[in-house]
Amino acid sequence: xxxxxxxxxxxxxxxxxxxxxxxxxxxxxxxxxxxxxxxxxxxxxxxxxxxxxxxxxxxxxxxxxxxxxxxxxxxxxxxxxxxxxxxxxxxxxxxxxxxxxxxxxxxxxxxxxxxxxxxxxxxxxxxxxxxxxxxxxxxxxxxxxxxxxxxxxxxxxxxxxxxxxxxxxxxxxxxxxxxxxxxxxxxxxxxxxxxxxxxxxxxxxxxxxxxxxxxxxxxxxxxxxxxxxxxxxxxxxxxxxxxxxxxxxxxxxxxxxxxxxxxxxxxxxxxxxxxxxxxxxxxxxxxxxxxxxxxxxxxxxxxxxxxxxxxxxxxxxxxxxxxxxxxxxxxxxxxxxxxxxxxxxxxxxxxxxxxxxxxxxxxxxxxxxxxxxxxxxxxxxxxxxxxxxxxxxxxxxxxxxxxxxxxxxxxxxxxxxxxxxxxxxxxxxxxxxxxxxxxxxxxxxxxxxxxxxxxxxxxxxxxxxxxxxxxxxxxxxxxxxxxxxxxxxxxxxxxxxxxxxxxxxxxxxxxxxxxxxxxxxxxxxxxxxxxxxxxxxxxxxxxxxxxxxxxxxxxxxxxxxxxxxxxxxxxxxxxxxxxxxxxxxxxxxxxxxxxxxxxxxxxxxxxxxxxxxxxxxxxxxxxxxxxxxxxxxxxxxxxxxxxxxxxxxxxxxxxxxxxxxxxxxxxxxxxxxxxxxxxxxxxxxxxxxxxxxxxxxxxxxxxxxxxxxxxxxxxxxxxxxxxxxxxxxxxxxxxxxxxxxxx
Numbered sequence: 218x219x220x221x222x223x224x225x226x227x228x229x230x231x232x233x234x235x236x237x238x239x240x241x242x243x244x245x246x247x248x249x250x251x252x253x254x255x256x257x258x259x260x261x262x263x264x265x266x267x268x269x270x271x272x273x274x275x276x277x278x279x280x281x282x283x284x285x286x287x288x289x290x291x292x293x294x295x296x297x298x299x300x301x302x303x304x305x306x307x308x309x310x311x312x313x314x315x316x317x318x319x320x321x322x323x324x325x326x327x328x329x330x331x332x333x334x335x336x337x338x339x340x341x342x343x344x345x346x347x348x349x350x351x352x353x354x355x356x357x358x359x360x361x362x363x364x365x366x367x368x369x370x371x372x373x374x375x376x377x378x379x380x381x382x383x384x385x386x387x388x389x390x391x392x393x394x395x396x397x398x399x400x401x402x403x404x405x406x407x408x409x410x411x412x413x414x415x416x417x418x419x420x421x422x423x424x425x426x427x428x429x430x431x432x433x434x435x436x437x438x439x440x441x442x443x444x445x446x447x448x449x450x451x452x453x454x455x456x457x458x459x460x461x462x463x464x465x466x467x468x469x470x471x472x473x474x475x476x477x478x479x480x481x482x483x484x485x486x487x488x489x490x491x492x493x494x495x496x497x498x499x500x501x502x503x504x505x506x507x508x509x510x511x512x513x514x515x516x517x518x519x520x521x522x523x524x525x526x527x528x529x530x531x532x533x534x535x536x537x538x539x540x541x542x543x544x545x546x547x548x549x550x551x552x553x554x555x556x557x558x559x560x561x562x563x564x565x566x567x568x569x570x571x572x573x574x575x576x577x578x579x580x581x582x583x584x585x586x587x588x589x590x591x592x593x594x595x596x597x598x599x600x601x602x603x604x605x606x607x608x609x610x611x612x613x614x615x616x617x618x619x620x621x622x623x624x625x626x627x628x629x630x631x632x633x634x635x636x637x638x639x640x641x642x643x644x645x646x647x648x649x650x651x652x653x654x655x656x657x658x659x660x661x662x663x664x665x666x667x668x669x670x671x672x673x674x675x676x677x678x679x680x681x682x683x684x685x686x687x688x689x690x691x692x693x694x695x696x697x698x699x700x701x702x703x704x705x706x707x708x709x710x711x712x713x714x715x716x717x718x719x720x721x722x723x724x725x726x727x728x729x730x731x732x733x734x735x736x737x738x739x740x741x742x743x744x745x746x747x748x749x750x751x752x753x754x755x756x757x758x759x760x761x762x763x764x765x766x767x768x769x770x771x772x773x774x775x776x777x778x779x780x781x782x783x784x785x786x787x788x789x790x791x792x793x794x795x796x797x798x799x800x801x802x803x804x805x806x807x808x809x810x811x812x813x814x815x816x817x818x819x820x821x822x823x824x825x826x827x828x829x830x831x832x833x834x835x836x837x838x839x840x841x842x843x844x845x846x847x848x849x850x851x852x853x854x855x856x857x858x859x860x861x862x863x864x865x866x867x868x869x870x871x872x873x874x875x876x877x878x879x880x881x882x883x884x885x886x887x888x889x890x891x892x893x894x895x896x897x898x899x900x901x902x903x904x905x906x907x908x909x910x911x912x913x914x915x916x917x918x919x920x921x922x923x924x925x926x927x928x929x930x931x932x933x934x935x936x937x938x939x940x941x942x943x944x945x946x947x948x949x950x951x952x953x954x955x956x957x958x959x960x
Contacts, residue, residue, distance in 0.1 A: 248273040263343050265289045265296065281305030281319070291339055300325025300393070319387045326394040326412075336402045386419035406436040416450075424449040424462065440472035455493075462487040464502075476545025482506045495520045499528070507543035508535050515566065522595065523571030534561040534581065553613035559583050571595050578604070585609045599657035608666040646756045650686075653710040658683035671734040673697060686711040700726035700744060716754045717761065723747035729779065743776020743813070751819060762822050762846065769817040769824075773831075776810055783808040783882065786898045787836055787857040788869035790880035797868035808833060815840075822846040829855070835863040835871070842884070851895060853884040 252269045259267040271285025281304060288298040303322035331339045394412035399405075413430045427450050434441040445467050451460040466484040471477075486502030499515040515528035537557040541548060549557060561581040568574030573593045580587040589604035660681040667674045677695040681688070690706040704721035729742035751767035754760065785804045792799045813831035817824045822845065829840035837860055842853030856879035862871050881899035 248275060259289075264345055265291055265343060271301075291342060294331070294339070295327070295329050296339065296343075297329070298325070298327040299323070321386065321389045323391045324393055326391070326396075328396045330396070330398045332398075332400040332402055334401050387417065389414065389416045389419065391415075404437060408432075408434045410434070421452055421454040421456070424451045424460075426450075434472075438473040440474055441470075443469040443471075457492040458490070459492075460487070460489045464488070474545075478543070478545040480507050480544055507540055509540050510535070519570060524595075525568070525570040526573055527567045529563075529565050531564075532560075532562040534559055536560075550616050551614050552617045556583050556613050568592060580604075582609070594657075597657055598655065599659075601659040603661045605663040606665065609664060609668070611667070611669040612671060644757050644759060647758065647761075648708075648710070648715070648756055650710050650713065650715065650756065653683070653688060653708075654686035656683040656688070658688075667695070672731065673734075698727040698731050700724050702726065704749075713756075714754050715756055717752065719749060719751045719753075719767075721747065721749035723749075728773070728776070740778060740780040741773075741776065742779055743773035743810075746772045746774075765819050765821060767819045769819065770815075771817070772812070772814040773810075774812060776813060778808040778810070780806055781808055781896055782806055783833060783836070783838065783857055784863055786882055787859065787880040788864050788866060789898050790857075791859070791863070791871065791875050792866075792868040794875050795868060795870065795872070799868045800866050803866075810838065813838070817844075826853075833857070835859065835861040836880075839879070840882075849888045851884055851886055851888070853896075854899070855882040855884060855896070856880065857882060 249272060252273070256267045256269060259265055266289065268288040268290070269284075269286070270288065272283075273285070274283040275281060282302075283304075284299060284302040286300065287302070289296050301322060301324040303320055305319040305321075329339075333339075391412060391414040395410040396408070396412075397410075398407040409431060411430065411432045414428070416425060416427045419425045427446070427448055429446040430444065432441065432443050446464075447466075448464040449462045451462070452458070464484060464486055468482040469479055470482060471479040483505040484503070487500040488498065488502070489500070490497040495518065497517040497520075499513055501512075501514060503510060503512045505511075510533045511530070512533070513528060513530040515526065515530070518525040518527075537560055538548060539558070551557065559581065560583070562579070564578045565576045566573065567576060571594065573595070575591040578587075578589050578591055585606060585608055587604050587606040589602065591600070591602045591604075593600050658681060660679070662677075662679040662681075664677040665675065667677050674695040674697045678692055679690065680692040681690050683689070686709065688708040688710065690704070692703065692705065694703040695701065700723065702721065702723045704719070706720075707718040709716045724746055725744040727742070728745045729739060731745075732738040732741060748770040749767070751765055751769075753762075753765040755764055782804055785799070788799055811832040813829070815826050815829035817826050824844040824846070826843075827841040829838065831838035837858040838855060839858060840853060840855035842851070842855075844851055844853075858879045859871055859875055859877060863869050882896055883899040884896040886895045
């Protein structure tokens with residue numbers, strides 16, 4: 218026992234002697250006397266020139282070091298400067314293996330990081346090139362083998378016996394810190410200035426306050442952020458669980474991206490991360506940018522490829538137009554100036570590991586509401602969406618119509634060149650095929666009422682799927698103008714020349730209100746039925762039009778040409794045949810019809826019809842022709858076959874000569890022309906009709922002469938026989954003669 222006691226006393230004595238030696242050295246030795254040696258040692262070991270302008274001080278209790286006015290230059294330019302550095306550690310806490318930093322002060326840090334025109338940073342030239350070569354020339358047997366792991370270092374967070382370190386910092390203060398980054402190769406300059414940080418009572422396992430202030434700025438674009446952050450931070454003794462509470466971060470954003478305006482942003486709330494259990498949470502987090510406010514509570518379990526999320530997220534109602542104005546962005550011009558002023562979003566987040574599910578999804582767009590749910594699978598990117606809305610008017614959100622000045626703008630010398638340039642611009646692809654091939658979609662959309670291009674569609678439904686490069690619109694249906702439609706589209710994007718198949722059925726859609734609302738055209742009425750079956754290939758508009766093949770069948774059971782009087786056109790031809798003149802009044806401006814039907818053959822940019830038929834009063838409409846989509850031109854010939862009485866006008870009387878003849882009508886012109894003026898009486902083709910009428914008249918006259926001659930012959934023969942035959946056989950002879958003459 219005495220030996221142990223003596224040993225303990227010896228150890229204590231050695232410690233005391235060491236402490237006394239350190240104290241005496243600190244008290245006796247003045248580090249300022251060694252400034253030249255320190256500066257030379259740095260210059261010998263590096264390319265830096267060290268300048269120790271201020272006093273160097275140290276202390277024993279607490280054990281500390283103080284530097285003042287320290288600067289390091291590289292090739293004559295400042296690299297870094299410190300006005301003051303103070304670091305003090307409680308000496309006895311080191312002896313007890315419970316290090317406690319009394320004070321750490323860093324004031325006036327000024328660092329200059331510069332990249333030259335060749336893209337080389339000045340910090341890479343701190344060490345002499347010879348040192349780099351010496352490092353590279355280390356014998357291979359002294360370097361670690363490729364792929365080998367360096368020797369594991371013991372974790373510094375635990376003391377002997379596995380006990381966590383009792384680490385404490387009484388005060389940390391950084392003031393007036395500035396860092397400049399200048400890239401001469403790009404012209405970009407980034408500054409972090411006026412940095413101030415303070416923290417106190419820092420200890421593992423309990424909260425400590427932190428305050429940070431700074432200004433961040435860039436030159437390209439000219440952009441700046443003035444920020445202050447206050448929060449209570451926490452780290453456990455094992456350094457695997459971190460927390461932040463009472464966060465209050467405020468930022469003032471300014472510069473070119475905001476049109477010279479200053480925008481306020483605020484973040485509040487708390488967060489926790491547990492690295493051991495792989496969990497994280499955002500607690501009552503709110504983020505505000507101008508008038509936009511987002512709030513969320515979010516929990517994450519699992520940091521790997523299949524995290525599990527739960528929580529909620531909401532964006533309070535805000536005005537997008539006011540937000541854009543506050544951010545200094547151009548205004549969105551809309552036909553209705555009152556839209557985009559009440560937007561909101563709310564949802565719950567959950568789902569099994571590896572999937573993000575958005576439940577109770579609610580989207581508000583002004584007076585329209587959309588509700589549903591969505592999901593996204595992280596492993597394969599599969600997305601599903603089910604969204605149902607009440608009503609939405611697209612036209613309110615479109616740009617307002619351009620104002621008409623009333624005078625055509627005079628052409629300029631540059632106009633032809635601009636038109637040529639625009640026309641020769643290379644056509645771009647419509648769809649990103651590589652992206653389409655990766656899509657996995659299952660979308661179900663519904664809307665009670667949709668107004669678009671002044672059309673009103675009710676009960677709109679859309680079912681869209683995508684998988685392995687095949688995108689399908691399985692259903693696109695709705696009701697409009699007393700009828701309905703149902704379309705389907707298949708896009709096969711598995712090759713670089715995607716193929717399209719389009720089918721559509723339209724039932725009893727009233728054409729007059731449809732065309733009036735859509736294009737302000739009121740020339741046709743009736744319930745339209747369409748069957749569309751088209752196929753095409755390509756990924757550009759021109760290719761799709763050139764490769765289009767298929768048919769469009771149409772039928773209108775009962776209708777009317779509202780701005781076209783085909784009866785008057787037919788009567789014009791009949792009056793010419795009758796060598797008479799039509800009355801100029803009492804004709805009206807429309808033509809009723811029954812059962813108009815036909816088929817449009819689609820072959821590239823040409824639509825061909827050869828079987829148009831329609832039943833009109835006293836006429837049968839027949840027609841054929843083409844539509845050239847490239848020239849936007851119509852070339853159509855129609856005929857009005859006379860099958861009965863047309864009009865009470867005597868000049869339009871239907872005689873046996875004109876019955877069943879065809880009065881020609883031509884429809885030619887550009888789509889931009891007045892639709893009511895595209896069709897007119899075809900005088901050039903009517904010459905053929907006159908020949909038919911003349912032939913009919915001649916044939917009728919010849920038949921009449923034959924009939925008269927036959928009647929005269931029959932009468933003469935009958936008279937002769939009656940004189941020579943007895944009366945009782947006269948009737949039998951007369952009947953035989955009638956049979957002889959075909960009567």
